[in-house]
Amino acid sequence: MTLSQQFLAAATLTFVSAVVQALLALKSGAWKQGRMQLVLMTLGFALQTGFIYLRGQEVGQCPMKSLSDILVFIAWSIVLLYFLVGSGYRLSLLGLFTSPLVSIMQIMALVGGFAPYKPKGQVNSLIELHAAVALIAYAAFALACITGVMYLVQERMLKRHKIGGLFYQLPPIQGLAGAIQRLVRLGLLLLSISLGISFALHTPVSNPKLIFSWVVWALYALITVLMWKHVTSPRRTAWLAVIGFILPFISLWIVTHA
């Protein structure tokens, strides 16, 4: 195991610890928006950042060429957004939903392995920017997906009168509905910027990576319009944010294998 992979394994263990800590606390009924969650998320993020830096040194470019690298980069972006978007939403609880997703993505990356690769010719910083912004956009969609799950959980508890431990920790559903909208809009904006950059790259339109990115863009543009026009209820919007994320997730395979 290389040093970079040791960093990633340590980061994954940290996020798994965050999951276990939250679940144990929930089970005991004493779940609080704890400092421990924040400490674990911060430590995990630092280790992820260490991995990306070391991996970048190994491959001589921003590590986004293999599926495993992309998974880690998105996981890193999710945690980054968790800190950036989080402060306004009592989002230490988002850790409960974020850390399992990040753990799964990183375990998949570790199992998949990290094949060595080298840049073909000189590294084009515009291509790297295009890819990085697209991946952060996907992270925003992933967070919208997580927030959608939170909305559906809270909505179900309210409808069924199941007022339990988690109920008291989740934000108001109106706030969650607003968060989904903001995250989808943020992701759409970032993806638009990324696709805008692609025009400057003179990439052929037939490139399957680009076509799939446009499909993802179209999906989230549609969700945004539906939300903007109030065509669908927040519950359906939450479902769209959850199920819709499958598409960008599939696109990762296409992007890495095309």
Add this chain to the structure above:
Amino acid sequence: MPEPTANRSGLVCVGLNYKTTPVEVRERLAFPEAQVPQAVQQVRGLPGFEESVVLSTCNRVELYAAHSLPSGDHGHAALRDYLVTHFKLQPEHAEALVLYNLDSAEAARHLFRVVSGLDSMVLGETEIFGQVKAAYKVALDTGTTSRALNKLFQQAFTVGKKVRNETTIQRGSTSVGSVAVDLAEKVHDLKECRVMLVGAGEMSRTCAQSLLSRGAKSVIVSNRSYDKAVELASEMKGTALKFEEWESVLHEVDVIISSTSAPHFVIKPEQIEQVMRKRRWNPLLLIDIAVPRDVDPAVNEIEGVYLYDIDALQAIADDGRRERERQLVACERIIEEQLEKYGFLQSPGSTQHGFVTS
């Protein structure tokens, strides 16, 4: 560690609360807020007394003091006499007065339980923490506390925080009013929340007042008797509405509390479906505390609408109470651990705990 050669202060607590004394007696023995500074000075001025704190709330009156009297019994008797004299109790009332007299570890344990909300009428309530803090601050500002009581009260605040942080004693709602607030908070941001009362029953009033006290934005009252609606609205600084007009503003409110005496459903699914379209899916909480019910249960099937009737609210409040009772053992364990840690449970000869004055 060298043994301090010091005189040891005794600690006493004398008090009455909602368990020992009915409200008609408690209200006569309560210290008005403005008189508390004078009271703490009077207690400290009693012969043999060195420090004092007076806690006076609607549910309890307690005198905490550090003294150098020969025994706790002397302290208890002096404080009892002070209360009788201060409130000018007739001999028959003085004789009937039931007080609890606590010493050292018992007094500390009692204060720790009070601060943690374990001795409150509503188990685990948090208001008492602030009330004890305020009482201590008055004594501190007046200069009637010194090392012993400063240390005791600081320890009590630490214990109170520990109990609340490490257990869920304050979680959950234990009354219908607080359940209504909790539900409203999980649907909307309360600061933006507009409430409408359809019917002006006592329970609606309680729920609306709970919501307003927690920051709800505004309240509209609609009642068959318009005069009663006006009266209640003015009491809550809200707006009164004629009963035939309440439907016209349904789409503008976020929480509806219904308590009419109608023998049939007053709020029906078709009305709410129209309202939800106008609200652009903004969620709506309906609290139906009428018996027979005012709101057709089918309303709960509409997306974005959350309906709770009186049984549902009561069941949640009962769960909340049970959950708090389950936490009681853990809370008491923490308090005992802290009493041990601070040296209150050590043998009388020990000088480890805080009641040592140099």
